[in-house]
Amino acid sequence: MLSEVIATRYVTPLREGGSLPGIVEADDLGTYVMKFTGAGQGRKTLVAEVICGQLGRRLGLRVPELVAMQLDPVIGLGEPDEEVQALLKASGGLNLGMDFLPGSLGFDPLAYEVGPAEAGRIVWFDALINNVDRSWRNPNTLVWHGDLWLIDHGATMIWHHNWPGAKTSAAKPYDASDHVLARFGPDIASAAAELAPLVTEELLTEVAADVPDEWLVDEPGFDTTDAVRRAYVEALLPRAATIHERLTLGAPAKARPSQAPGWLAERLTPRPHPTKKSGGEGR
Ligand SMILES: Nc1ncnc2c1ncn2[C@@H]1O[C@H](COP(=O)(O)OP(=O)(O)OP(=O)(O)O)[C@@H](O)[C@H]1O
Numbered sequence: 336m337l338s339e340v341i342a343t344r345y346v347t348p349l350r351e352g353g354s355l356p357g358i359v360e361a362d363d364l365g366t367y368v369m370k371f372t373g374a375g376q377g378r379k380t381l382v383a384e385v386i387c388g389q390l391g392r393r394l395g396l397r398v399p400e401l402v403a404m405q406l407d408p409v410i411g412l413g414e415p416d417e418e419v420q421a422l423l424k425a426s427g428g429l430n431l432g433m434d435f436l437p438g439s440l441g442f443d444p445l446a447y448e449v450g451p452a453e454a455g456r457i458v459w460f461d462a463l464i465n466n467v468d469r470s471w472r473n474p475n476t477l478v479w480h481g482d483l484w485l486i487d488h489g490a491t492m493i494w495h496h497n498w499p500g501a502k503t504s505a506a507k508p509y510d511a512s513d514h515v516l517a518r519f520g521p522d523i524a525s526a527a528a529e530l531a532p533l534v535t536e537e538l539l540t541e542v543a544a545d546v547p548d549e550w551l552v553d554e555p556g557f558d559t560t561d562a563v564r565r566a567y568v569e570a571l572l573p574r575a576a577t578i579h580e581r582l583t584l585g586a587p588a589k590a591r592p593s594q595a596p597g598w599l600a601e602r603l604t605p606r607p608h609p610t611k612k613s614g615g616e617g618r
């Protein structure tokens with residue numbers, strides 16, 4: 336179970352997030368990034384945040400703490416923005432909170448060096464959860480006190496949008512060529528050897544138990560919320576054992592240069608060197 340807090344003040348919207356998350360204070364005096372059940376992305380995004388965020392934390396990756404946040408929409412009555420008002424009104428009850436990391440910066444692959452071991456762990460984890468949202472376009476990675484922190488696991492586990500085809504979908508490969516950490520030479524083999532054995536049925540059952548019942552009820556094709564939880568376990572468990580064999584990193588090649596910053600064509604073509612002969616003064 337996630338710990339539960341009560342939202343006490345809506346501070347401000349985070350407009351860079353597509354789902355319009357907000358910074359919200361709670362009765363434990365904590366400040367959280369709140370993701371709303373009433374957002375257009377739907378409650379499955381929140382289920383994915385809990386399962387993947389908790390799994391990442393249990394595997395030793397840095398993911399800010401998650402809490403369940405009770406929201407009384409009345410706290411947003413003074414909020415002038417109509418879009419925010421509508422979102423709060425549609426989100427009474429339990430929502431998701433992620434510990435707010437004050438002063439964190441968005442990860443910039445050109446400004447921050449990541450070692451192959453850490454890059455490998457993160458890319459392997461994203462392959463496991465089928466995360467399509469950690470690309471150089473949208474890194475969903477923060478730098479805080481000099482460390483990398485992983486946020487936004489809403490666009491993962493695509494199989495939960497079509498449970499009858501989940502087994503086939505969860506067996507599919509993962510293409511990490513666009514991953515924001517692909518350029519750091521991720522050591523996938525070591526990451527798989529270290530992390531895959533930790534992803535046991537017990538661990539997955541525990542993280543699935545952290546999802547509030549409210550977000551699982553009335554899932555078509557399931558009689559109970561525990562049956563839905565079980566489906567998440569059954570999709571992730573076999574994937575953990577073998578996904579490293581189906582993970583492509585797509586190293587940049589001259590024939591198909593990646594458009595990621597840092598992999599610009601100029602890096603792949605040696606620059607003419609200024610020489611004395613050409614009378615160059617050097618640049
Ligand atoms: N825990 C946090 N601490 C500090 N800032 C955060 C935190 N979580 C999110 N943010 C900021 O809010 C932005 C939006 O958050 P997030 O990416 O989780 O929202 P989203 O609506 O899922 O976004 P997306 O458009 O990527 O789907 C992030 O890019 C980051 O700048």
Ligand SMILES: [Mg+2]
Nearest residue numbers: 352353475487
């Ligand atoms: Mg995001």
